[in-house]
Amino acid sequence: MSQPFRLPEFYVPHPARLSPHLEYVRVHSKAWAREMEMIEGSGIWDEQTYDSHDYPLLCAYTHPDASADRLALVTDWYVWVFFFDDHFLDVYKRTQDRDGAKSYLDRLPAFMPIGGESMPTPANAVERGLADLWTRTVPAMSAAWRERFAEATLHLLQESLWELGNISEKRIPNPVEYVEMRRKVGGAPWSAGLVEFAVAAEIPAAVARTRPLRVLRDTFSDGVHLRNDIFSYQRETEQEGEVNNGVLVVEHFLGCSPQEAADTVNDLLTSRLHQFENTALTELPGLFAEHHLDPARQADTLRYIQGLQDWQSGGHEWHLRSSRYMNKLATAALPVPPSAFAGLTRSFSHVPHQAVGHLPLPAIPMPYATKQSPHLHAARRNTIDWAARMGMLGPTPGLFGSGLWTAPLVAGFDFAYCAAMVHWRASGPELDLSSQWLAWGTYGDDYFPHVFGRTRDFAGAKAFTQRMRLFMPLSGPASGVIPANPVELGLADLWARTAITMDDRARHEFRDAVLGMVDSWRWELLQQSQNRVADPVDYLEMRRFTFGSQLTMSLCRITRSDVVPAEVYQSRPLRALDDSAADYACLTNDLFSYQKEIQYEGELANGVLVIQRFLNCDALTASAITADLMEARLRQFEHLVADDLPRLFADQRLSTEVRTALLSYADELRDWMAGILRWHQGTTRYDEASLRDRYASPKPSVPMPTGLGTSAARLPSLSSPAGPG
Secondary structure: OOOOOOOOOOEOOOOOOOOOOHHHHHHHHHHHHHHOOOOOOOOOOOHHHHHHHOHHHHHHHHOOOOOHHHHHHHHHHHHHHHHHHHHHHHHHHOOOOHHHHHHHHHHHHHHOOOOOOOOOOOOOHHHHHHHHHHHHHHHHOOHHHHHHHHHHHHHHHHOHHHHHHHHHHOOOOOHHHHHHHHHHHHOHHHHHHHHHHHOOOOOOOOOOOOHHHHHHHHHHHHHHHHHHHHHHHHHHHHHOOOOOOHHHHHHHHHOOOHHHHHHHHHHHHHHHHHHHHHHHHHOHHHHHHHOOOOHHHHHHHHHHHHHHHHHHHHHHHHHHHOOOOOOOOOOOOEOOOHHHHHHHHHHHOOOOOOOOOOOOOOOOOOOOOOOOOOOHHHHHHHHHHHHHHOOOOOOOOOEEOOOOOOHHHHHHHOHHHHHHHHOOOOOHHHHHHHHHHHHHHHHHHHHHHHHHHOOOOHHHHHHHHHHHHHHOOOOOOOOOOOOOOHHHHHHHHHHHHHHOOOOHHHHHHHHHHHHHHHHHHHHHHHHHHHOOOOOHHHHHHHHHHHOOHHHHHHHHHHHHOOOOOHHHHOOHHHHHHHHHHHHHHHHHHHHHOHHHHHHHOOOOOOHHHHHHHHHOOOHHHHHHHHHHHHHHHHHHHHHHHHHHHHHHHHHOOOOHHHHHHHHHHHHHHHHHHHHHHHHHHHOOOOOHHHHHHHHHOOOOOEEOOOOOOOHHHHOOOOOOOOOOO
């Protein structure tokens, strides 16, 4: 049987090493698999199949420094997970038995007790293996690790229903959905947890869920999964009827050949590994300092990172040797193949302020009509008045010269028009609040790069974002903190007026959404300082924060917090619903703001530019692909509402009241997407003529001085126009 494409040149920057305990582990794990009844009598594997897959070789390559006993236990885990995968395929995927699969999966969490609860009696090889492995593993690890590892294992098991659903419907997922879901069902985050065990270096709990560690885990996961998709394409598409494969996803989305799709997936794999390296080099030192990690805990984290690197290299070597995969005619891996070098060069070689001109907009899909609040005119007037009171229309603290905004500019931006469509059901005071939150977020997004971006003032940026917390107390008024600029004054005013309407849960959620947006501005500053066009996956995931998607979505949830349980909002269908809507809105903004950001502001954080650089194509092609991705996310949104929400209702036995509230929430997300598109079509913020006028004669906003002895000059006066008046 001929291969459907030539394997690409893979970027493998770290040499693979082999554990000296390989033969010991081979003997041990085959005996364990027999004891668990995974070989003889299972109907899934026979001895020849087990031997040819060679899972001990995988683990000996991926964990070269593990002790013999730890390597044996880790190998047992991998034997178990591959057996689970093949068993699930044979029993449930091939038969498309979703009800049976759900009953089977629902029992498995009982074999991973976090607090020492008793286990039921295992009824099959998967349950037997999991019970044995959990009992042998968890005594060596902390409670925090157990919780993280159990969570990753549950995702690996339970999200198999997502794969099964796609197979049943013959539905090929879109690229964004696929990458995010593949992390869960593919098991690499679970593998990252076993790296901690194998190298006996647990991540400190204080940093385990921070952005840098999350990105390291996710880039590791994406690298593992995308590599596997390339090698397993033939087996999955020709033998298993699988639709959940990254090469197939790209082939379908771009309408290209398998060879072109495989090369593109390999480019994304390389980009994710570059992101891993960039995060480790540029974000870890600051993380260590911020959380005051002592040398021992820093060493544990670095040993864990080396373990992830070993896994990438070792996993590649195993894929070249296992009978499980397509690996004929494979070329030797190069540390920096030409394609990896070209992609890296494109990421760092963007020339800012290029005269790109107006970007002709592609056909933008939008099936939803907009409605408009009757309170629009009052909200327009009140928003301009509010911006003036907050000091947004006067001289800007932190900059010499004129302010960022004027009353005519704010009138043209017309935030109330957006709010009047997004929250058309709102009362007059509620619409004022929504309009002013939009104005505040946009002003902060303009203010931050002007004050901190031009001077690369990372210390000032960090202090600024950390102060935001002071103006959003979770109980009672903010005490003893005087706002020092329009951003702080605006936040203090809005928080006091918004938080009073919320219960405790909604207040926590909304505060997290605001902080997520504010903290993401520092990520943009880091990309700008490196002149680095972001990796596509990292860009889109961070764009949801920089755009403020969760902030405005949280406003839709306020009235439902006492109806819909928190865990329902955290379920996969609801999170996917939020993310697909957010991506549509973020990419809408990227299309309209392309000239403003690329030509006039020298920005790098734009989705059209990211696609341009990644695919090495022109702006028109990139904009068309952006619109295609928006349409794919819309289709996913509707699929979630039509198929996944009813399953969620049934699986969790939700009441009629909760079901009605969630369907109403989906309607408001439709209003949100439609209103944001309509606002972009009407605002002057991105209009070419307005941009020429706004930027033709730059205001004398000279950056404040920095360096030793200049801190006093950078502190705004407490009697500045930021105060009320």
